[in-house]
Amino acid sequence: MYMTATDPAISTTPTPTDDAPDRLTLTVTIAGLFDVLTNTIRAVGTDVTLPSLSRVRLHVADGRLHATSTDRYRIHRDWTPLLDNTLARLPAPLMVPADDVAALRTMLRRFRIAALRDEPVALTVDPPNPGTDLRLIQITTSTRICFDPLTIHSLDDPTSPFPDIAALDARTPRWEPTGTVRLNPGFLADAAKLTHHGRPVSRHAGLTLRFRADRPDRALGAVRITHPGRPSFTADVMPIHHHAR
Numbered sequence: 001m002y003m004t005a006t007d008p009a010i011s012t013t014p015t016p017t018d019d020a021p022d023r024l025t026l027t028v029t030i031a032g033l034f035d036v037l038t039n040t041i042r043a044v045g046t047d048v049t050l051p052s053l054s055r056v057r058l059h060v061a062d063g064r065l066h067a068t069s070t071d072r073y074r075i076h077r078d079w080t081p082l083l084d085n086t087l088a089r090l091p092a093p094l095m096v097p098a099d100d101v102a103a104l105r106t107m108l109r110r111f112r113i114a115a116l117r118d119e120p121v122a123l124t125v126d127p128p129n130p131g132t133d134l135r136l137i138q139i140t141t142s143t144r145i146c147f148d149p150l151t152i153h154s155l156d157d158p159t160s161p162f163p164d165i166a167a168l169d170a171r172t173p174r175w176e177p178t179g180t181v182r183l184n185p186g187f188l189a190d191a192a193k194l195t196h197h198g199r200p201v202s203r204h205a206g207l208t209l210r211f212r213a214d215r216p217d218r219a220l221g222a223v224r225i226t227h228p229g230r231p232s233f234t235a236d237v238m239p240i241h242h243h244a245r
Contacts (some may be wrong), residue, residue: 022054022127024090028065030079030141031117031198034108036067037101039078039233042190044098045071049125055155056101057162059093063218069166074187074237075165075222078230095124095138095162100152104139107150111141117198125154181211181223187237194233203231211239 037056045053050072057068064079072201096104124138135154164224194201222236 022091024125026060026123026125026212027083027120028080028123029083029117030119030121033065033121033123034042034105034198035195035230036065036078036080036106037105037237038177038193038195039230040067040069040076041098041101041105041194043069043071043074043076043235044101045069047071052095052162055097055162057093057095058090058154060090065237068162070101070163073184074190074235075163076190076233076235077165078233080232090125091127093162094135094154096152096154104150155159180226181209182240183223183237184240188225188236191227191235194227194230196230200227201227 023220037188040056044056047053053069055069059066059068060082065082066077066079068075068077070076096218108121119142121142122140126136126138128135130150137152137154137182139150155242188207192209208226208228210226211221225235225237226231
């Protein structure tokens with residue numbers, strides 16, 4: 001999972017126009033988008049030698065917008081349903097830099113109060129700019145909310161692919177309870193800060209920890225953390241040590 005990449009320079013780029021070809025618009029709720037970004041940005045990598053992991057990966061499948069991030073030691077995933085365009089498919093996953101994710105979360109936080117949680121927010125995705133791997137994503141809220149459109153970026157680098165999370169799952173499909181697991185407490189703190197419908201979940205709801213079934217080579221696997229109040233969210237983290245039953 002070690003990867004290196006050189007991010008293309010981000011310069012001043014014009015706002016997408018309405019007649020841009022191959023434009024795709026995805027619509028989700030304010031709370032849904034806030035949740036998936038909040039629950040995945042925590043695992044974004046900060047290692048400057050691995051810039052390809054310093055992004056949140058967005059893709060569309062089964063009528064949902066999925067978000068994934070990893071720093072090699074943990075993987076955070078979440079999804080939210082699309083309000084329309086259920087058959088839409090992104091030509092390639094969007095790799096959104098952490099700074100742009102943070103800016104988008106700041107905008108959404110202003111509107112995730114109870115009265116606006118379910119308001120729609122649209123992500124309009126343009127094709128890559130000619131000669132670059134830079135895509136523009138314009139975010140707009142409904143006409144009921146006074147807000148100027150926000151434009152963020154997706155940086156695509158085909159020479160440094162994001163880890164294939166589905167392939168990792170397929171190799172270790174079974175998850176079982178285990179005896180004792182020692183974890184980085186920061187990873188548990190991340191999982192304890194899940195959000196649901198734009199609000200923090202109850203701290204009394206509890207977390208479920210499951211360990212990957214023992215591999216034949218006895219190699220240490222990941223621990224999967226889920227929350228009963230947020231069935232779409234999973235966090236896989238690398239244990240420091242474990243004792244099997």
